[in-house]
Amino acid sequence: MQDFLARLTRSPLPHDPEAGADIAARFADLAPEARGLLEGTAGCSPFLKSLMEREADWLREALSGTPEAAFEGILAGLVPEAPAATGSALRQAKRRVALLSGLADLGGVWSLEAVTGALTRFADLAVRRALATHLAEEIRRGKIPGAQPGDEEQGAGMVAFAMGKMGAGELNYSSDIDLICLFDESRFAPDDWHEARQAFIRATRKMAAMLNDHTGEGYVFRTDLRLRPDASVTPVCISMEAAERYYESLGRTWERAAWIKARPAAGDLAAGARFQQALRPFVWRRHLDFAAIQDAHDMIRRIREHKGLAGALALDGHNLKLGRGGIREIEFFTQTRQLIAGGRDPDLRQRDTVGGLAALAAKGWVPEPVTAELTGLYRSHRELEHRLQMVQDAQTQILPKTPEDWDRIARFSGEGDTLAFREALFARLDRVTALTEDFFQPGGGEVAPRPSLSEQQREVVRGWRSLPALRSARAQEIFTRLEPEILARLLKAPQPDEAILGFDRFLSGLPAGVQLFSLFEANPTLIDLLADVLTTAPVLGQYLARNAGVLDAVIGGGFFAPWPGTAALAEGLARRLEGEADYEKKLDAARVWMKEWHFRIGVHHLRGLVDAFEAAGQYAGLADAVLAGLWPLVAAEFARKHGPAPGRGAVVLGMGSLGAGRLNAASDLDLIVIYDAAGQEASDGPRPLAARAYFARLTQALVTALSAPMAQGRLYEVDMRLRPSGRQGPVATSFDAFRSYQEGEAWTWEHLALTRARPVAGSAELGDEVERFRQALLAQKAGGAGVARDVAEMRARLRAAKPGQGGLEAKDGPGRLQDIELLAQMLALKAASSARRVEAQIAAGKRAGLIAGPESERLLSAYRLLWRVQCGLRLLAHGPSEPETLGEGARAFLLREAGEEDLDALLSRLEGVVTEAAAIVDAALAG
Numbered sequence: 013m014q015d016f017l018a019r020l021t022r023s024p025l026p027h028d029p030e031a032g033a034d035i036a037a038r039f040a041d042l043a044p045e046a047r048g049l050l051e052g053t054a055g056c057s058p059f060l061k062s063l064m065e066r067e068a069d070w071l072r073e074a075l076s077g078t079p080e081a082a083f084e085g086i087l088a089g090l091v092p093e094a095p096a097a098t099g100s101a102l103r104q105a106k107r108r109v110a111l112l113s114g115l116a117d118l119g120g121v122w123s124l125e126a127v128t129g130a131l132t133r134f135a136d137l138a139v140r141r142a143l144a145t146h147l148a149e150e151i152r153r154g155k156i157p158g159a160q161p162g163d164e165e166q167g168a169g170m171v172a173f174a175m176g177k178m179g180a181g182e183l184n185y186s187s188d189i190d191l192i193c194l195f196d197e198s199r200f201a202p203d204d205w206h207e208a209r210q211a212f213i214r215a216t217r218k219m220a221a222m223l224n225d226h227t228g229e230g231y232v233f234r235t236d237l238r239l240r241p242d243a244s245v246t247p248v249c250i251s252m253e254a255a256e257r258y259y260e261s262l263g264r265t266w267e268r269a270a271w272i273k274a275r276p277a278a279g280d281l282a283a284g285a286r287f288q289q290a291l292r293p294f295v296w297r298r299h300l301d302f303a304a305i306q307d308a309h310d311m312i313r314r315i316r317e318h319k320g321l322a323g324a325l326a327l328d329g330h331n332l333k334l335g336r337g338g339i340r341e342i343e344f345f346t347q348t349r350q351l352i353a354g355g356r357d358p359d360l361r362q363r364d365t366v367g368g369l370a371a372l373a374a375k376g377w378v379p380e381p382v383t384a385e386l387t388g389l390y391r392s393h394r395e396l397e398h399r400l401q402m403v404q405d406a407q408t409q410i411l412p413k414t415p416e417d418w419d420r421i422a423r424f425s426g427e428g429d430t431l432a433f434r435e436a437l438f439a440r441l442d443r444v445t446a447l448t449e450d451f452f453q454p455g456g457g458e459v460a461p462r463p464s465l466s467e468q469q470r471e472v473v474r475g476w477r478s479l480p481a482l483r484s485a486r487a488q489e490i491f492t493r494l495e496p497e498i499l500a501r502l503l504k505a506p507q508p509d510e511a512i513l514g515f516d517r518f519l520s521g522l523p524a525g526v527q528l529f530s531l532f533e534a535n536p537t538l539i540d541l542l543a544d545v546l547t548t549a550p551v552l553g554q555y556l557a558r559n560a561g562v563l564d565a566v567i568g569g570g571f572f573a574p575w576p577g578t579a580a581l582a583e584g585l586a587r588r589l590e591g592e593a594d595y596e597k598k599l600d601a602a603r604v605w606m607k608e609w610h611f612r613i614g615v616h617h618l619r620g621l622v623d624a625f626e627a628a629g630q631y632a633g634l635a636d637a638v639l640a641g642l643w644p645l646v647a648a649e650f651a652r653k654h655g656p657a658p659g660r661g662a663v664v665l666g667m668g669s670l671g672a673g674r675l676n677a678a679s680d681l682d683l684i685v686i687y688d689a690a691g692q693e694a695s696d697g698p699r700p701l702a703a704r705a706y707f708a709r710l711t712q713a714l715v716t717a718l719s720a721p722m723a724q725g726r727l728y729e730v731d732m733r734l735r736p737s738g739r740q741g742p743v744a745t746s747f748d749a750f751r752s753y754q755e756g757e758a759w760t761w762e763h764l765a766l767t768r769a770r771p772v773a774g775s776a777e778l779g780d781e782v783e784r785f786r787q788a789l790l791a792q793k794a795g796g797a798g799v800a801r802d803v804a805e806m807r808a809r810l811r812a813a814k815p816g817q818g819g820l821e822a823k824d825g826p827g828r829l830q831d832i833e834l835l836a837q838m839l840a841l842k843a844a845s846s847a848r849r850v851e852a853q854i855a856a857g858k859r860a861g862l863i864a865g866p867e868s869e870r871l872l873s874a875y876r877l878l879w880r881v882q883c884g885l886r887l888l889a890h891g892p893s894e895p896e897t898l899g900e901g902a903r904a905f906l907l908r909e910a911g912e913e914d915l916d917a918l919l920s921r922l923e924g925v926v927t928e929a930a931a932i933v934d935a936a937l938a939g
Contacts, residue, residue, distance in 0.1 A: 057424070059405040063111040070108060079116045083109070083130055090141050092165075098145045099222045102138050103229040109134045114185065114402055117395075124391050125366075127398070131183040132174075138232050139172055139191065140278040142222045146215040147279075155211040157204035167279025170195040170212045170249065171287070172219075174277035175239050175270055180363040182394075186401035186408075188234035189223070192274070196283040197251040209251065216249040234407060239270055252287045259294045269347045271295045272354075273363045289593060296355040325445070327438055332397055333409035337441030339397065342390045345448040349377050358591060365390055382447055389444050396437070399424045411437075462496050463503055472516050473499070481525030490529040498532070501539040507547050514546025518553045545618065548905050549888045552614050552677075571612060572621070575630055581609065581637035589641060595649045599717055602642060603724035609634050614677055614887055624883035624909055625876075631675035636772055638718075638727060639664060639681075643773035646714050654706060655697020659690030662707055662744065663774035663782055664714070667734045671768035672848045674879075676886040680729035681718070684769070685711040685744040688778055707744035715743075734765050747778065754789055760802035763793050764837040768848045787846045794844035803838045804937040807831065819919050820906075822882035827930030829882055832875045835933045839863060850875055867932045874925035877910060881922065884909045 064071060074082035086105050093101065113130050116122040122130070147164035150156050159168040175190035177183050193216045200208045216237070223232040237248050241258035259267065271291060276284025325336045333339045346368040354360040357375060362368040366387050373383035397409055399421055412418045415430075422433040465473060476495075482488050498515070505511035522528065532539055546553040576584075588605045592598040613634065617627040643664060647657065668682035669675050689703035701709065711732075718727045735741050736753040745753075754766070766786055771779030793799075814824040823829045836850040839857025847853045851872060858868045888902045903915055912918040 057114075057402050057404075060111065060114055060402060063107055063114075067107055067111055071111065074108075074112065079112055079121055082112055086112070087134065087137055090137055092141070092144065092148075095145050095149065095218075095222070098141055099227070099232075100229060102141060102222070102232045103227065105134065106138070106232045107230060110185070110405070117185070117398060118402075124394055124398075127185070128177070128182045128394075131185065131187070132178055132181045135178050135183055135189050135233060136174065136277045138223060139174070139189070139219070142219040142232075143167070143170070143172055143215065143278045145222070146218040149218075150211040150215050155214075156208055157200055167281075167283070169199040169208065169280055169283065170215070171276050171279040171281065171284035172216075173274045173284060175274050177273070178277070179273035179275045180365065182364055184394075184401060184407070185398040186405050188236050188407055190236045190239050191220075191277075192240045192255075193237065193249040194252045194255055194284075194287060195249055196280065196287075197253050205251075209247075209249070212249040213247045220248070239267075241267075252283070252290075256287070256290055259291060263294055265351070268295050268351055269344075272347050272350055272361070272368075275363065295351075296361065297351070325438070325441055327411055327434055327441075329413045330411045330441070331409055332393060332400070332411060335441075337444040339390065339393045339409070341444055341448045342386055342393070345386070346372065353377055385443070386447055389440050389447075392440055393444075396421075396425060463500050465499070465503075466509075469509065469512050472512055476516070476519055479519055479522070481519055481522035481528075483524070484526065487525040487529060490533060491525065494529055494533050497536055498539055501536070502543050504540075505543040505547050510547045511543045514553050515542070518542070518546055518556060521554060541615070545615070548618055548902055549614070551888060552611075552618070555611070555614075572616075575622075575626075575633075578633040578636050581633060582640050585637055585641040589645065595645070596722070598645055599642075599720075600722055600724045602638065603722060603727055606634065606638050606727055607725070610677070617677075617883070617887060618905060620908065624880040625674075627887075628674040628676060628879070628883055631677065631679065632670060632673040635670055635675060635679075635681060635728065636666075639666070639773040642717050642727075643714065646717050647710065650710050650713050651695075651697065653697065654699050654701050654709075655695035657687070657710070658692035658695050658703045658706060660688040660778050661775040662687035662710065663771050663779040665769045665782065666772040667765055667769055668731075669768075670772070671770040672850070673770070674849065676883045678886040680731050682731045682734050683715075683772075684732070684735045685714070685774075686747050686750050686778070686782055687744055688747040688775075704742070704744075704746070707746075708742055711744040734762075736762070747782065750782075751785060754785075755792070760799055760841075761806050763789070763841055764803070764834070766790065767837045767840040767845075767853065770848060790841060790846065791844040794842055799838060799842055800937050803834060807834060807933075807937070810834075819922070820881060820885060822878040822885065822922075825926070827874065827926035827928070827933065829875065829878045831933050832871060832878070832929055835871070835936055838936075863932075863936055867935075870925075871929055871932050874929040877921070877925055880909045881906065881918075 074085075086108050090101055090105055092098075109130065113122070113127050117124075117127045144164040147156070147159075147168050147170065148161070151159045151161060151164055151168060156163075156168050171194055173179070173192040173194070175192055177187055178189045178191075183189070193212070195208065195212045197205055197209075220235045220237060224235040225231060237243070240246060240248070240250065241255050242262070246254075271288075272295065274288065276288070330336075331338060343365050346365050349372050350360050350362070350368055353372075353375070360368070360371050360375060360377070362371050369378065369383045369387055369390075372378040373380050378386075400406075400408055400410070403420070403424070412421055418434065419430050422428075422430040425433065427433040427436075473495075476482065476491075477488070482491055499512075502508060502511040502515055519525075542553075542556070545556065585602065585605055588601050589598045592601045610631070613622070613627055613630045616622045616630075617624070622630065647661075651657065662685050665671070665684040665686065666682070667684055669679055670681050670683075685707065687703075687707040689707075692703060694700045694702050695706050715730045715732070719730050720726060732743055735743065736745050736750060736758070754762070767790065769782075769786055771783060810824075810830060811826065814830075817824075821828065825831070833850055836853035836857070839845075839860075839862050840847055840853035842862055843856040843860035845853060845856030845860075847856050854863065854868050854872060857863045858865060863871075884906050888905065907913070907915065907918060910918050910921070912921065
């Protein structure tokens with residue numbers, strides 16, 4: 013305690029002997045350094061003077077130990093008692109906490125966070141004791157159905173949420189407390205619901221009165237219950253179901269911001285946590301929410317106009333909280349950034365302002381120097397706020413108006429020179445404004461003139477105002493500010509007419525525009541990326557119109573980083589799914605996540621950051637991660653209803669292009685599901701199923717999870733036709749039946765398909781066994797007579813069904829991709845090779861003497877060119893394109909991919925390699 017006293021006496025407080033003389037007499041037995049402190053403090057704060065007079069005996073005892081021990085002693089003295097005794101104990105405790113925290117603050121013994129943390133801890137306990145006391149009375153009178161004595165300590169079904177600074181652990185020295193009181197209606201039968209509701213309303217009113225009312229002993233906390241939903245017409249405690257309905261339908265941005273800091277503080281904390289989890293989609297939007305910037309700016313403007321604070325910065329009488337450069341600007345700056353990105357990144361969901369700023373800096377949303385500066389400014393503002401409130405225990409943030417009061421607050425803040433104090437304070441307020449104002453006014457508040465357009469361009473632009481995306485007044489307001497910037501950037505594109513037409517198609521496909529326009533306004537460089545996409549790959553532009561949320565990933569960090577690999581992708585998806593409460597929300601979250609990565613691959617390919625083969629591997633890796641993430645999710649949901657999977661479970665095999673690990677932007681997934689019930693006839697669960705039915709329905713559940721259109725679209729189209737017996741066979745096949753079928757009944761084309769089969773999800777043990785069987789089967793069938801004849805017949809049927817069309821056709825027809833892949837699979841089968849990709853399969857055929865070296869090289873050269881064209885076209889268009897239908901940007905991209913100077917050269921080269929490849933395939937099959 014001596015160190016405590018020594019630090020306090022070094023605080024440059026004014027010495028006012030007259031004001032402090034009576035206090036000094038009361039503390040004659042204290043150490044001299046403590047006496048000086050008390051005299052000086054009284055000179056600045058009549059409030060602290062009165063506390064020291066009233067709590068003299070307690071303070072004398074407290075000064076014999078540490079401030080921390082004294083504080084814990086105050087809390088320990090608050091135990092369950094009758095209402096009158098509880099109210100008296102709380103008021104006494106409040107006086108002592110105010111005195112102790114004030115002295116510890118003034119002397120620099122406690123940091124700002126320690127002071128606000130202590131005040132908040134006491135507020136939590138005060139609310140708990142006041143609420144429990146009055147709930148106990150309701151329980152004793154039998155007014156809460158089903159509640160027993162003792163239930164009051166856990167709220168008996170009711171919870172009080174701490175909001176604002178209390179929720180964040182940042183209570184001011186003389187702050188009020190904001191509470192929202194709710195009760196869990198699900199705990200009560202319909203006939204008991206209204207009786208419980210009335211009891212909770214009475215308990216809430218009495219709790220607030222116990223804390224708020226002034227008596228001869230003082231008060232505990234000014235208590236505000238008006239942050240609850242629709243406070244002008246709702247009672248002081250409402251049901252959680254009613255609150256959730258309100259927020260879902262009518263909740264506003266300021267209410268979202270308020271719930272950032274909220275936490276259950278008293279009553280049924282578990283029910284409170286469940287409610288906050290249910291409210292999470294309201295507070296934390298799925299997509300980056302730049303529309304919140306304008307909402308925050310409007311709130312600041314309305315507050316200033318209402319309070320008469322909209323003028324220029326002047327210190328006398330300035331509001332340190334709500335005025336220009338004040339505390340609220342820093343809080344809104346932080347909370348708005350959190351609202352923008354916190355839906356995507358749970359690490360940003362910090363309740364306190366300093367913690368929120370640190371998290372935003374760590375994730376790149378706010379520059380580190382800005383965070384450091386705002387954090388220092390925030391702490392300085394809060395410390396001055398405490399000094400203002402210590403003077404008279406008033407909930408005020410108003411700066412002094414008279415020279416005498418300025419001298420008092422300057423000395424109270426440890427500054428001997430009032431003029432220097434004022435100048436430093438003005439500089440801090442001005443700096444806060446400079447750091448935050450641009451963020452809240454990204455458009456600068458003025459509309460730039462529209463750039464010059466051709467008549468054709470003007471005709472296109474005139475139609476934009478009638479589109480659904482501009483249906484609302486809010487969307488029109490933002491777009492009016494944004495349109496000149498959009499047009500200016502579109503006109504800078506290599507093909508401006510194509511860019512404007514592409515933006516027209518993009519805008520036409522948007523169901524709504526507010527969020528996206530806000531995103532563009534805050535991040536104008538995204539318009540350049542959009543123009544690039546629209547002039548090069550219209551299909552990708554249409555994809556964007558349907559899935560505009562994928563643009564979040566572009567500014568969310570790491571969009572242009574190197575490919576992380578399938579394992580890292582799977583971990584990322586698992587983390588995303590963990591944050592969702594129920595099955596359908598997890599499926600929707602998987603769709604959002606997959607679309608972001610799918611878009612990323614497309615943009616990287618479009619911009620030449622990866623080539624067609626790297627993109628193909630990434631598309632396949634993404635599909636692998638989705639299947640690996642969804643299979644256990646689907647299996648767990650299915651097991652919840654029907655019990656765990658019988659036997660060893662199932663393995664999902666990727667077939668075709670997925671099995672080969674090479675997909676394009678529009679690929680579907682070829683899958684087979686194989687299971688092993690290991691003799692177990694049925695599942696063991698609430699609704700047991702026979703093994704065969706179990707795995708068939710589990711497979712159907714997987715297909716639904718992947719392909720069903722939901723709020724966020726679908727993941728993939730799924731093709732199960734490569735399973736044994738095709739469409740006629742069961743969707744899931746037992747391992748025994750699969751082996752028997754492949755060894756004795758399967759056609760050659762089914763063995764060819766097996767050359768590319770690969771386990772992608774499910775039981776690793778069963779997957780290993782299936783892979784060993786696959787390799788053994790290929791060896792067994794390698795010498796089969798008539799393989800080449802069967803392949804030739806299959807090729808003829810494919811040619812008749814899909815002859816191919818257009819000069820840029822790369823997949824169907826003689827000498828094209830399907831032809832080459834078919835031959836490669838035949839070579840792998842005849843060579844008994846386990847290779848899955850075309851290059852490795854042809855190499856295996858070459859080693860086995862099934863194809864000559866020069867022919868294999870020419871075949872691979874044709875394959876590489878065709879794949880580049882195919883992968884590029886599927887990014888640019890839905891299917892094969894005629895050369896004349898390609899825009900200039902699309903042509904340039906395709907020529908870059910193929911390494912040709914012009915389209916004629918590409919078409920000529922394609923014709924040559926296709927003719928040559930067809931001849932090689934003809935010869936191989938004839939041989």
